[in-house]
Amino acid sequence: MKDFWRAPLRGVIFLVAITGSTLAQDRTTSPLEPTPVSPERIAVGDVADDEQIARRLTAILQSTSWFESVAVDVRDGVVFLDGLTDSPEHLAWAEQLAQRTEDVVAVVNRMTVLERAWWDFSPALAELRLLRAKIIRSLPLIVFSVFILFLSWWGTKAVARLARTSFEGRYGSALMVAIVARLVALPIFLIGLYIVLQVAGLTSLALTLLGGTGLMGVVIGFAFRDIAENLLASILLSLRRPFRPNDLIEVTGQIGIVQRMNTRCTVLMTMDGNHVQIPNATIFKNTIINYTANPNRRSDFVVGIGYDDSITAAQELIAQMLSEHPAVLNDPEPMVLVEVLGASTVNLRIYYWFDASRYGLAKLKSSLQRLTKRKLTDANISMPDEAREVVFPQGVPINMAPPPTGSTSAVSPSIPTPDPAPPAPPPDQENYAEEPVSMDAEGHLHSEAREVQEQAATAPTPEEGEDLLR
Structure with missing residues (x-):
C-alpha cells in the first residue's frame, strides 16, 4: 500500500519543485539585462578529468565578464565555485553551467552576489x-x-x-x-x-x-471648442463678407469702424477712439448693422409748437429749411409729421435723409435743430415747455369800479380777456440768411469716420496675425 502511493507522491513533489524553480527564475530575471541561457551539455573530451573541467569552466566564466575573482576547484567530479558576481541571475547561471558539464557529479556554489552601491551608475x-x-x-x-x-x-x-x-x-x-x-x-x-x-x-x-x-x-x-467655433465663424464671415475694412457697423451694441479680422476676433475702432475685439462666433450669431453698405441714411428729431400756432405754417417752414439745407437729400423727400398732441405742445417729428459717408449724424442734427429753432422763432411760432403757460403781455388790470345802483355785492376785481395774438408776420428771410448752415463748434458737418481712421492708423493694433479682410 505504501508503494502504491509512493510513486504518485514523488511525481507531485517533482512537479512542484520544477514549478517553484521556474517561478523563482522568473522573479529574479532583470528587465535591464538579457536572461542567460546555459547549454544542454558541455563536452570537454573523451575522458574528462578534474583539471580539464576546472580549466574549461574558468575560461567560460571569465569570458562572460559577469564574474570577478573566479576560482574553480574540481575534486573527484565535484565542482567548487568561488568568486563574485553582480546579480543572482548570473549566480544561478554559473551553477547550471557547472551542472551540465560532462563528468560533473555535484556542484558547490560558493559565489557571492555583490550589492550595488547607490552611486553605482x-x-x-x-x-x-x-x-x-x-x-x-x-x-x-x-x-x-x-x-x-x-x-x-x-x-x-x-x-x-x-x-x-x-x-x-x-x-x-x-x-x-x-x-x-x-x-x-x-x-x-x-x-x-x-x-x-x-x-x-x-x-x-x-x-x-x-x-x-x-x-x-x-x-x-x-478641448478647443471655442477656438474651433471662432475659426469656423471666421471662414464663413470671410466667404459671405457682411462688412469690409473701414465699414461702420454695429454688433451687440458696439458701434465702430472695422479695422481687421483674424481667425479669433474682429477689431473695431469706436467713435470714441477705443479698440473693441469681438469674437467672430459672436458676430456670426448676432445681428450686424452695416451703416456703410448704403451711404444714404435717415435720421429724425422732434420739435414741439404751441397749440395756438398754425401747424401747417410750422410744417411748411421746416420743410423749406430742409429743402434749402445742403446736407439734406431731396430724394427721398424729407417729411414733417405730427407725432402726438402733448399736454402743452403739438410735437412734430422731422425725418430727413443724408449721405453718411460725407456728413456726421450728430453734427448734422445739431445744425438742423438750430436752424429749425431760428426759423420758428422768426415766424413767431412758440415752442413752449411741458408746463402750460399763459402770457399776458399787457399785464392783468384790476377793475375797481363801484357795483351798479341797488347792488349789495362787494366790489370784486374783473380780469379782462387778453387780446388775440397778432397774425404771424412772414418769415424774416434776411435774418435766416444770417444763420450759418454749419459752424466751427459743429465741426463743419463732415463725417467723423475720417478722423477715426486717422486715429486707427497711428494706434497700435491689439490683435496680430493675417488680416482676413484684405
Whole structure:
C-alpha cells in the first residue's frame, strides 16, 4: 500500500519543485539585462578529468565578464565555485553551467552576489553605450529619413504656393485661399511621413496614428471648442463678407469702424477712439448693422409748437429749411409729421435723409435743430415747455369800479380777456440768411469716420496675425 502511493507522491513533489524553480527564475530575471541561457551539455573530451573541467569552466566564466575573482576547484567530479558576481541571475547561471558539464557529479556554489552601491551608475552607462551603438547602426536610416522629410516639406510648400496662386482669383477670401491650399498640399507631407515610418519599421505606429486621428479630433474638438467655433465663424464671415475694412457697423451694441479680422476676433475702432475685439462666433450669431453698405441714411428729431400756432405754417417752414439745407437729400423727400398732441405742445417729428459717408449724424442734427429753432422763432411760432403757460403781455388790470345802483355785492376785481395774438408776420428771410448752415463748434458737418481712421492708423493694433479682410 505504501508503494502504491509512493510513486504518485514523488511525481507531485517533482512537479512542484520544477514549478517553484521556474517561478523563482522568473522573479529574479532583470528587465535591464538579457536572461542567460546555459547549454544542454558541455563536452570537454573523451575522458574528462578534474583539471580539464576546472580549466574549461574558468575560461567560460571569465569570458562572460559577469564574474570577478573566479576560482574553480574540481575534486573527484565535484565542482567548487568561488568568486563574485553582480546579480543572482548570473549566480544561478554559473551553477547550471557547472551542472551540465560532462563528468560533473555535484556542484558547490560558493559565489557571492555583490550589492550595488547607490552611486553605482554602471547600468545607466551600459544603457547609454547600447543606445550609442544603436544610433551608430541607425545613422544611415536617420539621414535618409531626414532627407525624405525635407523633400516632403519642400514639396508641400511648393504645392501650397501653386494652389494659392491658382485659387486666388476664384475665392475673394484670403483665409479660404490659404485653407484650400493647405488641404491640397497636406497629402504630400503625409505621404513623406508614412514613407519614413515604413522605412523605420514603424508601420504599426503609422496605422495607429491614422486610426487614432478621429478620436484625437473629437478630444481636441471638445478641448478647443471655442477656438474651433471662432475659426469656423471666421471662414464663413470671410466667404459671405457682411462688412469690409473701414465699414461702420454695429454688433451687440458696439458701434465702430472695422479695422481687421483674424481667425479669433474682429477689431473695431469706436467713435470714441477705443479698440473693441469681438469674437467672430459672436458676430456670426448676432445681428450686424452695416451703416456703410448704403451711404444714404435717415435720421429724425422732434420739435414741439404751441397749440395756438398754425401747424401747417410750422410744417411748411421746416420743410423749406430742409429743402434749402445742403446736407439734406431731396430724394427721398424729407417729411414733417405730427407725432402726438402733448399736454402743452403739438410735437412734430422731422425725418430727413443724408449721405453718411460725407456728413456726421450728430453734427448734422445739431445744425438742423438750430436752424429749425431760428426759423420758428422768426415766424413767431412758440415752442413752449411741458408746463402750460399763459402770457399776458399787457399785464392783468384790476377793475375797481363801484357795483351798479341797488347792488349789495362787494366790489370784486374783473380780469379782462387778453387780446388775440397778432397774425404771424412772414418769415424774416434776411435774418435766416444770417444763420450759418454749419459752424466751427459743429465741426463743419463732415463725417467723423475720417478722423477715426486717422486715429486707427497711428494706434497700435491689439490683435496680430493675417488680416482676413484684405
